[in-house]
Amino acid sequence: MAGAKGFFTDTTLCIGCKACEVACKQWNQLPDDGLLFTGMSYDNTVHLGASTWRHVAFIERPVPLSTQDAGAFSWLFSSDVCKHCVRAGCLESCPTGAIIRTEFDSVYVQPDICNGCGYCIVNCPFGVIDRRSEDGRAWKCTLCYDRLREDMTPACAKACPTESIVFGDLDELRTRARVRVEKLQDAGMREAYLYGEDAASQPGTEGLNAFFLLLDKPEVYNLPPDPAIPTKGVGRSWISMAAAAAGIALMAVGSVFFSKLGGRS
Amino acid sequence: MNQTFVGRPVDRVQTDGRDIDTSLAELTGEAAQQITGAPELAGVVWDQFPAPRAGDPTYYDRPLLKQSVWKPFIPLYYFTGGTAGASLVLGAAAQLDGSRELDKFIRRCHWIGIIGSTISGSLLIADLGRPERFLYMLRVFRPTSPMNMGAWILAAAPSAAITAGLFARHSHGILQRIGEAAGYSSGVFGAALATYTGVLAGNAVIPVWKESRRVLPVLFGASAAASAGAIFDLMFEDERACRITRYFGIGGRLAELAAAHSMERGAARVPSVAQPLKKGLSGVMWKTASVLTAASLVMLMLPRQNRKKRMAAGLLGAGGSLLLRFAVEAAGNASARDPRATFHQQRAGQGTREVE
Amino acid sequence: MPSGDGFSLSNWPLFRQLKQRDLFGLEQTAASPRTEALTARTASADRIVPSICPYCAVGCGQLVYVKNEKIIDIEGDPASPISRGCLCPKGAATFQLVTGSHRVQHVLYRRPHGKEWETVPLEQAVDMVAERVKRTRDETWEGTDEEGHPVRRTMGIAHLGGATLDNEENYLIKKLFTALGIVQIENQARV
Amino acid sequence: MAECHPVGFRWVMEARERGATIIHVDPRFTRTSAVANIHVPIRAGSDIAFLGGIVRYIIENERYFRDYVVHYTNAPAIVSAEFQDTEDLDGLFGGWDEETGQYHKKAWRYEGADPEPAAGVKESDEEGQPIQHNPFQAGHSDPTLQHPRCVFQILKRHFSRYTPEMVEQTCGIPKSLFLKVAETLCRNSGRERTSAFCYAVGWTQHSMGVQYIRTAAIVQLLLGNIGRPGGGILALRGHASIQGSTDIPTLYNLLPGYLPMPKAKQDKDLATYLARNTSPSGWWGEFPKYFVSLLKAWFGEAATKENGWCYDYLPALTGDHSHMNTVVNMADGGVKGYFVMGENPVVGSMNGPLHRKGLRQLEWLVVRDFSVTETADFWRDAPEIERGEIRTEDIGTEVFFFPAAAHVEKDGAFTNTQRLLQWHYKSVEPPGDAASELDFIYKLGLRLKKLYAEEYGQPRNRPIRDVTWDYPLEGPKREPKAEAVLREINGYTVADGKPVEGFTSLQDDGSTACGCWIYSGCYRDGHNMAARRKPHWEQNWVAPEWAWAWPHNRRLLYNRASADPEGKPWSDRKKLVWWDQEKGEWVGYDTPDFIVKRPPWFHPSKDACGKDTIGGTDPFVMQADGKGWLYAATGLQDGPLPVHYEPQESVVKNPLYGQQCNPERVEWWRKDNPYHRAYDDPRFPYVITTYRLTEHHTAGAMSRWLSWLSELQPEMFCEVSPELAAERGLKNGGWATIRTMRAEIEARVLVTGRMRPLRIKGRLVHQIGLPYHWSTKGLARGDAANDLIGFVADPNVSIQESKAFTGAIEPGRKSRRRSAAISGPPVREIDPKRWQRDLPPARRKPESQHSFKAGESKKEH
Incomplete structure (x- = not known):
């Protein structure tokens, strides 16, 4: 049962129905996060957040899909979710140990531990995790940790009518995804590619446990083109800090030393 | 671009956004206990034709990243923690001097360190979403998290200072040595306290912070020295101590100005990353901070130092240092709101550049 | 150390870190007792009741999880050859549809020219409706049409609705109302 | 299809993945178009x-x-x-x-x-x-x-x-x-x-x-x-059982199993009725067996060969008594009492203001739903009340609102779109006073039997006496057992009460009873076939052992x-x-x-x-x-x-024939239901079409109250092409006012490449898209698109024309919420002399006293 699990979200199969969004809210019993009309195509969810753990992006482009005869236009959908990065910024920055890596290799925020320091929020390269001011804790997709414990599929993947969201063992998902891209490319869909499927393709996170098949630049979907978790470069900061600390110490000692001289002069 | 509008109010007399009647259903899901407030009525509406900009696309110009949820307590904490830390360093340096004439000064340094750390801790707690869980910071030892490290440092620094203070009266024996060791270690922790916040802020995905991650500890450290100097400027001290703090303050201020300049130059490699340091409220804050610091530096460098000048320099320096922390915070938030900052930064090869 | 929320000194993760020589504390050592005991709530259901989605006519299978006579979850039935466990957003919101606080639980009555709703006991309300049906039927009865053909009906009463109801319900509606001589019986199929 | 039946569309996607070509023909580029191979x-x-x-x-x-x-x-x-x-x-x-x-x-x-x-x-x-x-x-x-x-x-x-x-x-x-x-x-x-x-x-x-x-x-x-x-x-x-409600019809012209209701003029007795409806060839030659079995099921022992199986207990039709006629009849004071069960016609039907006008003339109204819908609350929450044109205290309608049981609170079967009867079980008791329609109708029937007990001497009351109404009760609320009703629908042999095998067992000699012949076999051998749930992986791809399809599980x-x-x-x-x-x-x-x-x-x-x-x-x-x-x-x-033929209201002249519109279409010429010119009406230059979205359900009673759905589509909007937006000065995210002769509404604007103007004979034809889910109640709100639409119908089945009509649009919030049914048309009438529709004239309904030409004035009732 345990072992690395994740999502493969194939946007070429997504029909933008938002079943994933609602199934997630239903299972996790999340509240709504405002009834606001945005003017952004059919996307009134806008982004992932403390109360929204699945978000379907709607992109209207004046560009045709290479396999579609529908004029100079296409409408892309993509169901975004926490990526459960192999190296996760939120996890590594969490000072309380509220965020842990589970036996399924997913990243889980323990709501009974989180003290709402907010540090994970500025450490997520995908803008996923967030805090609701009234609640004070950080929240995000749990990969349905509770369901996985019972060998159940996460709510979003289970609900997805078109198998755009596939849940499974990561190894299998990666194979499936590669076969899928090949098939699509053979069928003429040259623009299809995988996003974050492994460490090689996304060294900054060492790969995503929830990865995607996309049809346009990541930016179009509001995904970073080359994300890196901060902790990956933190060594340099510490070195720099050591230097700075030494500098202050030196300055302090120097001040004390020179003050003696000054006293004499 | 985007305009704000007010949504239609809905008659939600009693709603938690789930609106489940608990006599019909059980609410035991993962987020069933998530507390919600009044529904948001204001939002941003996209008022253009929906199409990603060719060549430089975004998702309706919506932020990619979440901006920090920190309240003003955090930049204030950077300031108080820095001041406290730098004071402890100064105390330890004075201890090194070995002469009894600095005892009072050392005590004062320790006091500033202890009070500053206490205020800092309180500020940190006040900023937490769940303040009652502040001690969870010490639940684990997680070296990957600068904030966890900071918590340990923040716990250690005043503890050392208190120990040093307690044992300061002992002039011999093991207790004296403990006192001395505690004094020196308070200096070490103080140096860490004064600079780690730079690691903390730089260890983030926010473009302008991320871009400055190497200079931020220096900037914050320098600024800490400057602010500690400024705080001492505001206090009456004996001549020797005044000289120490003046030198220290001048060094800090110089370093702060240099580091700030370096940070600005570094960020400018990607124009949209540097944007918040140049434009908008954060840009004004950032520039004003440097002006204040420079002014205080000039005050300290003027010949014929007197109490008035010291006071002026102290106020200007503290103000500059404080504003600097707020400017960094504001710049980070502005940077987080601009998706292009991240996209351009990463497209410019600054994404996994440091990963290799 | 703070108490509550699944924390106690004995399982201070730092101790566990030391014990297990876990330098980083990123994994299970940092788990709380709640996390360790976490399991899907459906596992504790008293019964799982098969159902069908009430929204569109695709007819997806649903499973209703009940515990202590309360619904704890509604989701897709994987056994259905139609839906294979999937649901659309509306189907996925069924839990909120049936357990939401929007559901009125009392009979409401608005008297003629009244400005507010009042509550009436259910039995009394049904009595009142029956009385009105009888009165209206008797007042508006048509034995024959203008040309003398027998019509045996009332045009004074009409009905609308049925596409969201069960077949059995439609059957009784049609049966009773036809026996009463009501012909204006319609539903969404024509709306 | 991806919009409104996402799970059904799963199989289309699977077909596409196996190489099928998906062609989507739609005025709009929808979620279906987005994944289709060709969009037309x-x-x-x-x-x-x-x-x-x-x-x-x-x-x-x-x-x-x-x-x-x-x-x-x-x-x-x-x-x-x-x-x-x-x-x-x-x-x-x-x-x-x-x-x-x-x-x-x-x-x-x-x-x-x-x-x-x-x-x-x-x-x-x-x-x-x-x-x-x-x-x-x-x-x-x-x-x-x-x-x-x-x-x-x-x-x-x-x-x-x-x-x-x-x-x-x-x-x-x-x-x-x-x-x-x-x-x-x-x-x-x-x-x-x-x-x-x-x-x-x-x-x-x-x-x-x-x-x-x-x-x-x-x-x-x-x-x-x-x-x-x-x-x-x-x-x-x-709808979950819209097929079922046609098979076992809550429809005026049908009896269960598509047997026609008797017509007063033609079907003077049983023999004539049977002769007119029994086909000499084909399966409808079996007609008498089904009809007699139905009457046996309904009137039991009272139905004998001698009395024509109680044929004369059935009311007879004298014309089209479908929904729109009922509403018009209501507005003219002909209908006194109205039952609305699980429907919200004020939002979901055409010309909402005319519906409300009808509701105001009623003596009593019974609404059964989950929450107080716009239909139940018409007397205090409506534009005309808000405008002060109608005062709540002047409305004499008595309104009963009964809370309905949800599908999880009752046993019963829905018939889905592929004729599959699927049983859903009761999982919990309905809360408070909420009850199933089964329970409500059953108890109403019992009460009426009691009320009429003294008056059974009159022939017209005998159907009430004789209608079979013995259903076993169960549960703490003593509700009728749905399976017992299913058994009656299935049919049984009168002698021993055993369920029949299927419709081939039915007879026309009174020996069998059957509530709906096409459903016969759904309770074969006393087994609830609709409740079968053998997993798909345990049977072939047709999955014949999952639930039950009429007829005969085909x-x-x-x-x-x-x-x-x-x-x-x-x-x-x-x-x-x-x-x-x-x-x-x-x-x-x-x-x-x-x-x-x-x-x-x-x-x-x-x-x-x-x-x-x-x-x-x-x-x-x-x-x-x-x-x-x-x-x-x-x-x-x-x-x-x-x-x-062109729709009743079009932007072009019929390019194929001189005859502009369907000559047999049904029109309602009334002041409260004005029409536009048949084509080229300068006031209404755009085509409007209405539709549903994935996130909401029809008139919204099952979605607008739910936060999880409402947040996904929180407001009424219209969709226009960038070309139309430029022509009319509409701004994405801004507001628009849309008008027809019937009403005016406001909506947020989505300017989108999904709407495309069409080039017809060198002219650019613009279309406006309007989802119709919203109204004044619930969490997500907005104006009701259906208010814009007039009553016009197909002559065969009296379905309204709501998917193509004309209208006008302008930027901004300029609606005063006027409507033809109450305040008079929101748009000025063209000189009636110049106002000519196509020839020959269409059939007009209802006749004489209620119909008059637009432009003439007539006092409201």
């Missing part, structure tokens, strides 16, 4: 021209499936020499009567034959003629398809003007795109391949809605795509056609049902929809009757001639073949 933007209301173009393409290029067409359709049947086509009469068929505004349908009949419409004459008028044999039995057919009056040749001529150029000029579909679609469809049909058509109310809600489906049927019959796996014309119905209707005339599958790829020579019966993956032991080579004798007339190559057993009808000699009001 079309002018709303022009589908017959498009489909007619495909018919022509198939015939002209000889792409039809000849073996199928010759054997399984009525293409060879010869039509009477009387017949005159629209080709001859510029858009009218022969038989038009200017006086009545109706056709004499005799003018369309077969040579020497009058086959009855599919289900007897129930859909027809009084012209039911002496019954004759079917044309094939009578020898009036030409299998070479050469006879100039054979259906095939008539079809060819009729559609000859539907050229690709004409399609382009009518629908706005470029010729090249049209040809691509036609060719793709043809290439994908034949022995090895099949194509399916899926549609929803975008096809039916037109003043010629039935003919839309007829055109698709012609295409599918010509290509051999009916009765075969992967083929068919699939109605995607919108999953694919007319599946005899999946085999060739000899009874062999057309191809191995497409095999479903075939003749097993050894067993001497039809076998296959699905239950054969045919007489199981009837061999392919069976030919009925000339004097055979009823089901004995069904030959071995007559898959369409419900038709009098066993054939798929390319040409509908009877059964339709508005012509034996589909004709492209």
